[in-house]
Amino acid sequence: MQISKRNLLTGAALAAALAAGYGLANLRASEVGETHGEAGHGEDESKAEEGFVPLAADQAAAAGVAVVTVGRGGGSDIRLTGRVEAAPNAHAVIGAPVAGVVERVLLSPGARVGAGGGVAVIRSADGALVRAEASAAAAEAQAAQAALAREERLLKAGVTARQDWEAARAAQVRASAQASAAQARVAAFGSPGAGGQTTLRSPIAGLVTSVQAAPGGFVAQGAPVAEVSDPTRLEVVFNVPADSAARLRVGDHLKLVGPDGRETPAEIVGVAPLSQGTTGAAMVRARPLDAGLTPGAAVSAQVPADGKGLPSVPSEAVQTLEGRSVVFVAEAEGFRARSVTTGRTGGGQTQIVAGLEAGERVAGRGAFVLKAELAKGEAEHGH
Structure with a gap:
């Protein structure tokens, strides 16, 4: 044959x-x-x-x-059914830290972006204001530091009273604290430039999955502008009966079987007993060790319980x-x-x-x- x-x-x-x-x-x-x-x-x-x-x-x-x-087998294996999802740290929603007008959209859906990469630029009057306030506070802190240095020289020369030096030192501490607070506010507003432009940056590397803004449009503070996901960082989430979950441990290995029948090895990364209070079920999370799974796909798994059978x-x-x-x-x-x-x-x-x-x-x-x-x-x- x-x-x-x-x-x-x-x-x-x-x-x-x-x-x-x-x-x-x-x-x-x-x-x-x-x-x-x-x-x-x-x-x-x-x-x-x-x-x-x-x-x-x-x-x-x-x-x-x-x-x-x-x-x-032999009846001792634990059989699970679950769904492929993005890992908790594999998805990011990029919101506007300050209200303003969209000046530019740097990336479109499907584009790849690195961690810290820019996605869009907005121009904000509030951003320009906090930047100006921070600059003024920094100048006041610098002036207060110079005044304190002068009072120290005069005090050492015996020309000024100690209480004048103490007053200058208190003023310098206060001005420095105000400058630090102003800088923190600038950071919270997305570190806008002098003209009020703020570049919105992705906190993770991945693919831009959606953009909810267009040039010329207005976005409110906190409104989502874009979303980024890393398709390589996936997890499989199972809802498992409590008695079966008690036999599973973080680090255990299992075999995932996808909808096409192909196997993928995985490792259990989390077991939350009785996380589903109304059903008495536990949540088990596993990380695939190979590529090939698709987010949203239903999968099954077999966990060897004792290696016998x-x-x-x-x-x-x-x-x-x-x-x-x-x-x-x-x-x-x-x-x-x-x-x-x-x-x-x-x-x-x-x-x-x-x-x-x-x-x-x-x-x-x-x-x-x-x-x-x-x-x-x-x-x-x-x-």
Whole structure:
């Protein structure tokens, strides 16, 4: 039996055909004649190994085949469902620190900005006023410092009374405090320049997701002007029954399974017992260790509770071939059908009593595509 890699179609064509009710084998039917013409009698001379589907990793992904790692079940694993969200420190709303007119918008939605990068510039009369007050306060503090220095010289020379020096020192302390307060107010107003221009800056690096201002528009103090998010800093949030949450610890590792069936390793970064008071559920937060998840996507997870029990796989990984249960084990150049003995099935998982070890990698979602391809290859060889 020979199954040529070049006969596999692109992922887009496969998805369309599967939606129409066809399998990968039917998609290849139009090319069988061409293949026989090119191969001739070479097919009989180079038979593929029995039960083996040659398929590279990128071709498997394009065909909708997701590879998963065999875990251990036995009913002791904790199974969770949650949603991908932005991490708490991965989203920032940039508000106007002072009321004013938008002079310039520096970035548009979709643009990347670094931490401290400018997003917009507003001109504000209040900003110009606080800057002027700060400059005046700084000048008064400088004058008070000079007066204190003069009184110190006169006191040492015996020309002035000590009470005059003390009065000058009190004035200098007061002026310095007023200057510091004025500078703090300037900072709170976004550090406007002498002309009242204030540059609004992003506190985090990321992508500009929205801009709520346009040049010439007026913004009130505190009004949001833009939002920035870092799509690489994600977390998965689970609502977990209290008894299950009690068995989880910060630092525990788990496997996330996305909507496409692909696995992503993650680490638990927070467990808040009974955070949902009305339901008695706890909130568990996990940080993905690899990229590939999309904010808002629903995911599931399996946490090995004790490392014991039988190997388990997603139920869709088990296919029936010639009356026997098989799984498709991932190898370097494709997938090999292996007979297994199944046990209990529940929660979307099937126990494997014999034929498979924990830690091996098998085709999960999309395993039926490999079954169809194998059956098609055998039918072609039979003719």
